[in-house]
Amino acid sequence: FRRTRSLNAPSPIQQFGPCGRIMKNSAMVMTIQDPASQRLTWYKPPLTVLVIKKVRDAAVLQPFVQLVTWLIEEKRMVVFVEQAVLEEASLQASADFCTLRDRLMTFRDGKDDLTDKIDFIICLGGDGTLLYASQLFQQSVPPVMAFHLGSLGFLTPFEFDNFQEQVTNVLEGHAALTLRSRLRCMIMRKNDGNNVSVGVGKAALNSPIKPPSTFLVLNEVVIDRGPSPYLSNIDLFLDGKHITSVQGDGLIVSTPTGSTAYAVAAGASMIHPNVPAIMVTPICPHSLSFRPIVVPAGVELKISVSPDSRNTSWVSFDGRNRQELFHGDSLRVTTSVYPVPSICAQDQISDWFDSLAECLHWNVRKRQKHLD
Amino acid sequence: FRRTRSLNAPSPIQQFGPCGRIMKNSAMVMTIQDPASQRLTWYKPPLTVLVIKKVRDAAVLQPFVQLVTWLIEEKRMVVFVEQAVLEEASLQASADFCTLRDRLMTFRDGKDDLTDKIDFIICLGGDGTLLYASQLFQQSVPPVMAFHLGSLGFLTPFEFDNFQEQVTNVLEGHAALTLRSRLRCMIMRKNDGNNVSVGVGKAALNSPIKPPSTFLVLNEVVIDRGPSPYLSNIDLFLDGKHITSVQGDGLIVSTPTGSTAYAVAAGASMIHPNVPAIMVTPICPHSLSFRPIVVPAGVELKISVSPDSRNTSWVSFDGRNRQELFHGDSLRVTTSVYPVPSICAQDQISDWFDSLAECLHWNVRKRQKHLD
Amino acid sequence: FRRTRSLNAPSPIQQFGPCGRIMKNSAMVMTIQDPASQRLTWYKPPLTVLVIKKVRDAAVLQPFVQLVTWLIEEKRMVVFVEQAVLEEASLQASADFCTLRDRLMTFRDGKDDLTDKIDFIICLGGDGTLLYASQLFQQSVPPVMAFHLGSLGFLTPFEFDNFQEQVTNVLEGHAALTLRSRLRCMIMRKNDGNNVSVGVGKAALNSPIKPPSTFLVLNEVVIDRGPSPYLSNIDLFLDGKHITSVQGDGLIVSTPTGSTAYAVAAGASMIHPNVPAIMVTPICPHSLSFRPIVVPAGVELKISVSPDSRNTSWVSFDGRNRQELFHGDSLRVTTSVYPVPSICAQDQISDWFDSLAECLHWNVRKRQKHLD
Amino acid sequence: FRRTRSLNAPSPIQQFGPCGRIMKNSAMVMTIQDPASQRLTWYKPPLTVLVIKKVRDAAVLQPFVQLVTWLIEEKRMVVFVEQAVLEEASLQASADFCTLRDRLMTFRDGKDDLTDKIDFIICLGGDGTLLYASQLFQQSVPPVMAFHLGSLGFLTPFEFDNFQEQVTNVLEGHAALTLRSRLRCMIMRKNDGNNVSVGVGKAALNSPIKPPSTFLVLNEVVIDRGPSPYLSNIDLFLDGKHITSVQGDGLIVSTPTGSTAYAVAAGASMIHPNVPAIMVTPICPHSLSFRPIVVPAGVELKISVSPDSRNTSWVSFDGRNRQELFHGDSLRVTTSVYPVPSICAQDQISDWFDSLAECLHWNVRKRQKHLD
Structure with missing residues (x-):
């Protein structure tokens, strides 16, 4: 049983009837792996992690502090945040955060270059955080794991509840990967x-x-x-x-x-x-x-x-x-040749249909009642 | 300047930041040629040609006789037609056709197997002829060249006027090819x-x-x-x-x-x-x-x-x-792994947009007049 | 402050500038009451009531028996039901219903004429019951009060819970009326x-x-x-x-x-x-x-x-x-000149928008979260 | 055969079954004439006419001069134009127009009040001219006759070719009238x-x-x-x-x-x-x-x-x-109680469907060919 692949040409077959062929054009030949089978792996263990949090949303503060603390203390990772985050009044008022503060690496958006400095990105809070991450990396983008804090977003499939287990899982390389083209x-x-x-x-x-x-x-x-x-x-x-x-x-x-x-x-x-x-x-x-x-x-x-x-x-x-x-x-x-590698919570298909239902109420409706 | 290809994965690049990679899965790797560059070639010269004509359309009769005569006499090809075509009253009334009749090969739809017998298909008359051709070949389909006789169709890009020149061109292998997935x-x-x-x-x-x-x-x-x-x-x-x-x-x-x-x-x-x-x-x-x-x-x-x-x-x-x-x-x-290789009149892009305009009046409108 | 009415011509004004007028055409003049102000009244007290229940829906049985009993015993009304209803196995199995049975008037759909026999109609169970009522009365239709038993329908605005109070209210003539054109x-x-x-x-x-x-x-x-x-x-x-x-x-x-x-x-x-x-x-x-x-x-x-x-x-x-x-x-x-006079649960506007939201999820969505 | 009217309530009938009635509410009763029968008449002969021309469109100049000359010389009407029109360079360059100039009445948009001064309006050139006319008259609007010069517009149904005959016709009161609500x-x-x-x-x-x-x-x-x-x-x-x-x-x-x-x-x-x-x-x-x-x-x-x-x-x-x-x-x-009385070229129905086809290409399409 031969089967086509999800992202390839309509057919890998190059012959049509007894005589017809596709003309060879070696400049146009490429070797790709079926995206439906794409999974994340790590060439070497990720050490640096950029954490992007939604701005001006009080609900994100506590998870942010929790996550960063855990990444530094448990995972021994180097955590980057944007300079502006440290200056948020609400964060400065957090006692937990003050002790954390000096252990963070910072960068200034539009001034500091992050190329090759970041192994892994975690987003907290909404689809906007992933758009922001995309914009920070105008070439190769490190793998992104995105948590929603309110309801499921199109770009933020992970729930924060047991974040430790989920992040550990991803750091060990167990995850489906959607390459989102740009x-x-x-x-x-x-x-x-x-x-x-x-x-x-x-x-x-x-x-x-x-x-x-x-x-x-x-x-x-x-x-x-x-x-x-x-x-x-x-x-x-x-x-x-x-x-x-x-x-x-x-x-x-x-x-x-x-x-x-x-x-x-x-x-x-x-x-x-x-x-x-x-x-x-x-x-x-x-x-x-x-x-x-x-x-x-x-x-x-x-x-x-x-x-x-x-x-x-x-x-x-x-x-x-x-x-x-x-x-x-x-x-x-x-x-672009530089997609955003977005880590799936479940897999490429389930994540998408779940967000269609949740974000767009796609085909959510009252059923016509069945007769007895 | 690296550029993505029209039918491949979002990116041929497999590395994301300093550490991230796509996990290798050799079973899922494939080598394909970018469909945007697909052109027809002939492994050996096509000898047998199946001519499919629109049924019960008087306007197709004359072109059909013209085309078949030319294919047999000028191109020395073996021409197949469906048995039922020979039985059409209007064709039997054509004097030109009677002399032609005995030189045609026939088959009966649903009874005779055409596999590996047909090198080339020519359709005359409407999108339905291509749907019919598709249905005849449930596995590999020979290259199809489709003429419209009235207005342009989605599947019938060629005009019949100078058919000799155009068919000769295709038989010499000069044509862009759209692989229409099924x-x-x-x-x-x-x-x-x-x-x-x-x-x-x-x-x-x-x-x-x-x-x-x-x-x-x-x-x-x-x-x-x-x-x-x-x-x-x-x-x-x-x-x-x-x-x-x-x-x-x-x-x-x-x-x-x-x-x-x-x-x-x-x-x-x-x-x-x-x-x-x-x-x-x-x-x-x-x-x-x-x-x-x-x-x-x-x-x-x-x-x-x-x-x-x-x-x-x-x-x-x-x-x-x-x-x-x-x-x-x-x-x-x-x-399916068996697409229909549909020969373009111009190229894959122009043919499609021309038929959008012609068949669907896509965005055809009165312009808002410009002020002086 | 002059205001237009909801159902009238764009304007009651018949003069346009100093000289222009609408040409008088007395055959085309009519006197109507603004439908937005239409309320039900009774010329004489309604005595006969036709009760239409959804067929083959077990959930409707108990309310049906309750309603009919109350109409006969409390309201002293003459209750009509379709002959076929009496023959439903599930009803015949109901002890409460058996004592009621002989006190019901029946008619056979397609054979008996209901014209001028019915003062009031009550529907139980779904939009289909109102379509059925409409079809029974091919000329003047008595006022219809329609209860939904599951979720709100477009044509069934009333909840059954306190039906006694609501029916009493309507019988006393307190209700907005939507004339649904046919x-x-x-x-x-x-x-x-x-x-x-x-x-x-x-x-x-x-x-x-x-x-x-x-x-x-x-x-x-x-x-x-x-x-x-x-x-x-x-x-x-x-x-x-x-x-x-x-x-x-x-x-x-x-x-x-x-x-x-x-x-x-x-x-x-x-x-x-x-x-x-x-x-x-x-x-x-x-x-x-x-x-x-x-x-x-x-x-x-x-x-x-x-x-x-x-x-x-x-x-x-x-x-x-x-x-x-x-x-x-x-x-x-x-x-048609014979609309269906459909009694509103609240009023003409609220009933409609409530059913848009409930039946069609009209513009029901997740709100974009507000920033702090 | 009783028939409903195009703009009235669903039914002129006020009785529903033997007992049901619409509650009388004399404040909400109105007498209107069916809009489908509305035709223009003149209470007294129109003397003053406001001519509105499309600005900065060279194609309108010649018809404008022609029309105004004819209105003054043949029809002996008093013609109003906006002050700004007289200042258009292209008009000043027209020899025909110079002799006409002193015989025109002018007003300044936003400064002079036109109320009760205008009996009739003629628009030349595009839907924008009617929007402009509408905006000039914030209360009662005199009847408007609108000519398109290029292709048919939604609001400009008249062709300019034989304008003399058509304007004469309207001045004699022979015209269907669409009251366009505002x-x-x-x-x-x-x-x-x-x-x-x-x-x-x-x-x-x-x-x-x-x-x-x-x-x-x-x-x-x-x-x-x-x-x-x-x-x-x-x-x-x-x-x-x-x-x-x-x-x-x-x-x-x-x-x-x-x-x-x-x-x-x-x-x-x-x-x-x-x-x-x-x-x-x-x-x-x-x-x-x-x-x-x-x-x-x-x-x-x-x-x-x-x-x-x-x-x-x-x-x-x-x-x-x-x-x-x-x-x-x-x-x-x-x-609003003040609609725009827009004069039809044919009638209310034909004018509308003609402009749907012409302006929006409504359902203009290639027909599926019929089989012989």
């Missing part, structure tokens, strides 16, 4: 010398530090009309071909992970994170027939303001770094 | 001895030839309530786990190819055929939150009538072989 | 003599009793493709004008009451029953742009099989009386 | 003394002229999150009762006329302008089950920022007068 987004400015990419608009030209020219998003990049009362007119290209023009509130380009975020609110179908795809969803399109589409991961999308559009557009990346897209500028989007 | 569907009957699969319901028990137990579909398998006035109650399992129950008119399990057929009418997003996925779309679900979902190709879906459902369900495969699904029966669906 | 549907047969309407297809021509030629529906009339695997092609006319053709699984013409039934599953918006409108919703239309529409109550819709359609259609009325619609036949639909 | 919107400010309504936010407090406190909209009032990256949390009340809370990009409250504007892009069904209703449509709601709803005209909606919302909202009226809605403020919306 989108690499580059803004090409018209007026920018040789049309190289820069990350921000006019406002930033005088800023001393050159901002990043590229953004990796875990959920989506959104192009909208911003504060303009008029519809956006946006041109969409795919691998260099003009595909369509968008007239409406805007356009969402999302990962499968992001398909259950803003895209689903705009009418998209929901895509399991193991599907190698990019979702393109219009926001309130003027055309009744503008249904969302799903294209293969790895294509390159180009988005620009239509030449005859009366106004510009605005771009934001996972809800951040909002900036204007002017006539002549373009946004390039493709799948 | 779904392998098996019905497991409760009452059927050792629960082995059989292909049809009670009605067929007396038929002399045991019908096929497995159906390959190119578009979709549909489970609906049939003539019952009551809602269907259907249980859906994925890789053995109960995922949800469907209360409504039914459920569509479709390939990416089928996402633009019945599924789109039921509200699904549209998926490019290169995306390795299966789409699950409810038909008029009783629950407002039952949005369609996209799961990875290669999972196994199991569908059965809910034990407490007051009525049974009906199943059909690409609109054919309709049969009842009783309490205790189940339908298993997964991606 | 649709009057007539099938005109092509082959039928002078093209007068008859209620059933060919199959019934030999039946001794002429079936009713007109159906009143409370939820919807559905035209679909029946068992045919091909799409329906249906022509839709409004006040004699061809409006559009439907290609898809079918078409739903529903009342505002029915907008939350099948229509909502097919994608319609939900309409409060006080809005004088008819909703037209396609079922899985082939066209992406075929959005549901809402037209004024009182228009006349005509629906027929398109002359070039390859197959016929099927019609059903509130899920009953399913019959084939042949080429040349037509279905006429308009708002 | 919504009366009031903003109640928390900090504003005795909580009386004012029309604008903080920014305007120092402005010398008190802006209007009330806005009449012909399409819709939109409440959205403005530039905030966070979801809006908006509470919705109906006749004083809390109905639901909106979490998403925002909320659209629209007239039937507006149902084919922004609301349809956000997923609403389309409502014929003769239906007395208000449509409530969420914009990209976080909840999958938040379907649009249609409530009776004449209810009062109240919308406010949820007390626990982290950010404020923004309101705009037919796309204008955008302003912030703060915590504690509220927006009241109900149907």
